[in-house]
Amino acid sequence: MSAQGKTGQSGSILGPRIRQRRRELGIRQSDLAERIGISASYLNLIEWNKRKVAGAVLHRVAEALGLTLEELDGATERRLVGTLTEIAHLPTLSGAGVEAGRIDELIGRFPGWARGIGALARAEREATARAAILSDRLSNDPFLGEAIHRMLTRIAAVRSAAEILTDYSDIPPDRRDRFMVIINEESRALSDAGEALATYLDKAEDPDRVMTPLDEVESLFETHGNRFEEIEEAGREVGGRLTASLTDPLPLSRIERARTLVDRHMIPVIDRTTEASAAIRTAPGRQRARRALSDYAVGTLLLPMDLFAPRARDLKYDVEALADLFSVEVETVCHRLTALLPGEGHPRFGYYRANAAGTIIEMRGLPGLALPRYAAACPLWVLYRAQQSPEAVIRQCVVFPSGARHVFIARARSAGPTGFGRPRHYLTDMVAMSEADARRTVYAPDPSARVDEVGPSCRLCPRASCAHRVEDPLLD
Structure with missing residues (x-):
């Protein structure tokens, strides 16, 4: 079995984290089992990731160990699993015998070392990128x-x-x-x-930076679950007092008016959110985060959640229908979909934006769908071919080598000034959801729908027969 398959089977840091925390506190397994109301044998299976734990039992485990649920199995650690999985399959480590199937155990037992390895890998990637840029500049x-x-x-x-x-x-x-x-x-x-x-x-960047600005902003949104309650509240207050200025039916005009309102009334809360985040460490990261949060604030004015959420459910999350209903652009709808709360019965959405060069320039991650940071993503994703059919919404049903099934919805749009003789530049917006969540949307795949076999990237994909492979797989 491939290393990736092993990792996918364990798939959680919960077991090792519970076991390590219990040992740190000097609690016997039988004593902890008695506290949370389960058998010692069942707890043993949980600690070795042989059984899943959730709901009331998970709450009792966290309480007994003196941890919050976020500390026990937080978004940061889940993101770290994906990062370390990629690192384990880098070409430079191909002969090192890295135990890729025990990544969750590493994070659970030695979280500091795990974060340190991730930080070193990011620093190496940044240094390599800078060297490549400098080499190109020196040559050309x-x-x-x-x-x-x-x-x-x-x-x-x-x-x-x-x-x-x-x-x-x-x-x-x-x-x-x-x-x-x-x-x-x-x-x-x-x-x-x-x-x-x-x-x-000379560069204005922080020389000690180990995360790219895109990484920093992704981490900020991931930590908050793609939803910022303080900005939502500020949006309700501003929208309630100044709704009359948003009555122009032209989308661009409404967006510009909303941006003016954000600049006048919501910058303080945006700055507080940015400065309070431990993920934002550099000046470029702060600039990018402020832009992303300003876009988020615009969404709270144009698509107030108390109106958007029920209508999104009624329309089965149809991005085009919602854009027409609220007189906004599709990308604004995509952003708001990621801010819906799954706990209120909504599907969970991820969002990705790519430019014409195939570079990911914005993302709102979806748990279980890791975008490669150390290699190009799979070229078979609809995200990269939507620009062949601009302005059309394209559905793609995919299955990954791990067996995970997702549905991607992509739409390419013209960006920048247009006019006769001007070149067209396109950006692609893509919404991603699990196949199970997609069944609650207008994009639910029917039994006859084509399912594309894709991977995360060529390096991590074991599909040896793929005709579009550009790099050999690094999996055993």
């Missing part, structure tokens, strides 16, 4: 080529004048002085050229 940037040429010319002039002064001791004083002036002038010019080059290469 005309400014760098000219700057380096100027520096080499100045260095040659200084060296030539210095060699003459060193090799010829009988040079007349006036000519010696002239050579000294040349060395001084060329040295100053060389210094100026070096300073200009350093300024050009």
Whole structure:
């Protein structure tokens, strides 16, 4: 069985976390079982991930161990499982014998080490990306080529004048002085050229950053379950007082008006949310987070949750029908779908946005659907081919090698200014849900619907016969 399959079977850090916490507190297994009202043998199965635990039993376990449910099995740890699974299959570790099937145990027993490994991997990825960017700039940037040429010319002039002064001791004083002036002038010019080059290469980024801004924002939204109650409350207050300014039926006009309201009345709560997050550590991350939270705030004004949630259920979460009903763009509806509370009977949605180059530029993660961070995602995802049919909503039913089944809904849209002779630039918005959740939506797959065999990425996919493979699998 592949390493990925083993990991998917255990699939939880709950067991190892319970076992490790119990040992740290010096509680015997039989004593803990008695406290929570189950047998010691059943607790043993839970601790070794042979049985699932949820509901009232999980609450009693957390209480007995002095932990919150988030501490026992939080979103951060689930995200870490996906990260470490990818790390375990990196090419540099292919011969290291990494026990990919025991990742959940590592996180449960040694959470600090697990986070440290993830941080080191992110730092390595960032350093590699910077080196690639710098290499590309050194090879192709005309400014760098000219700057380096100027520096080499100045260095040659200084060296030539210095060699003459060193090799010829009988040079007349006036000519010696002239050579000294040349060395001084060329040295100053060389210094100026070096300073200009350093300024050009300098970055405003934090050099100690180990997460990309996209990672930081994804972590912020994941920690909050894609929903920010303080911003929702602020949206209800602002929307209640200023609804009249949002009556223009033109979507773009309404969006711009909503953004004006956000800028005037909701920036303080957005800043508080950003500054309070431990996930946002860098200046670029803060900027991206503020933009993402501003978009979220706009959604609270255009699609108030007390109106949006029931209508979304009535329309079976049809993104186009909801966009028409509320006179907004489809991407705004997609954002709001991810903020619905599954506990209130709604499906759980994830959201992904890609540009024409296939780069993921925004995401609201879906538990159980990890997007690769160390390799390109599977090219068979509808996210990457929706731009062949712009403005059309396309459904894709998929099955992963692990057996997990999802439904993807993607739509490509034109972005930026348009007009005759202008090139069209497209972005693709994709909503993802589990197949079980999809059955409660208008996108429910019928028995005859085609199911595409996809993977997370070529590196992690064991489908050897896939005609679209570009890299060999790293799984055993």
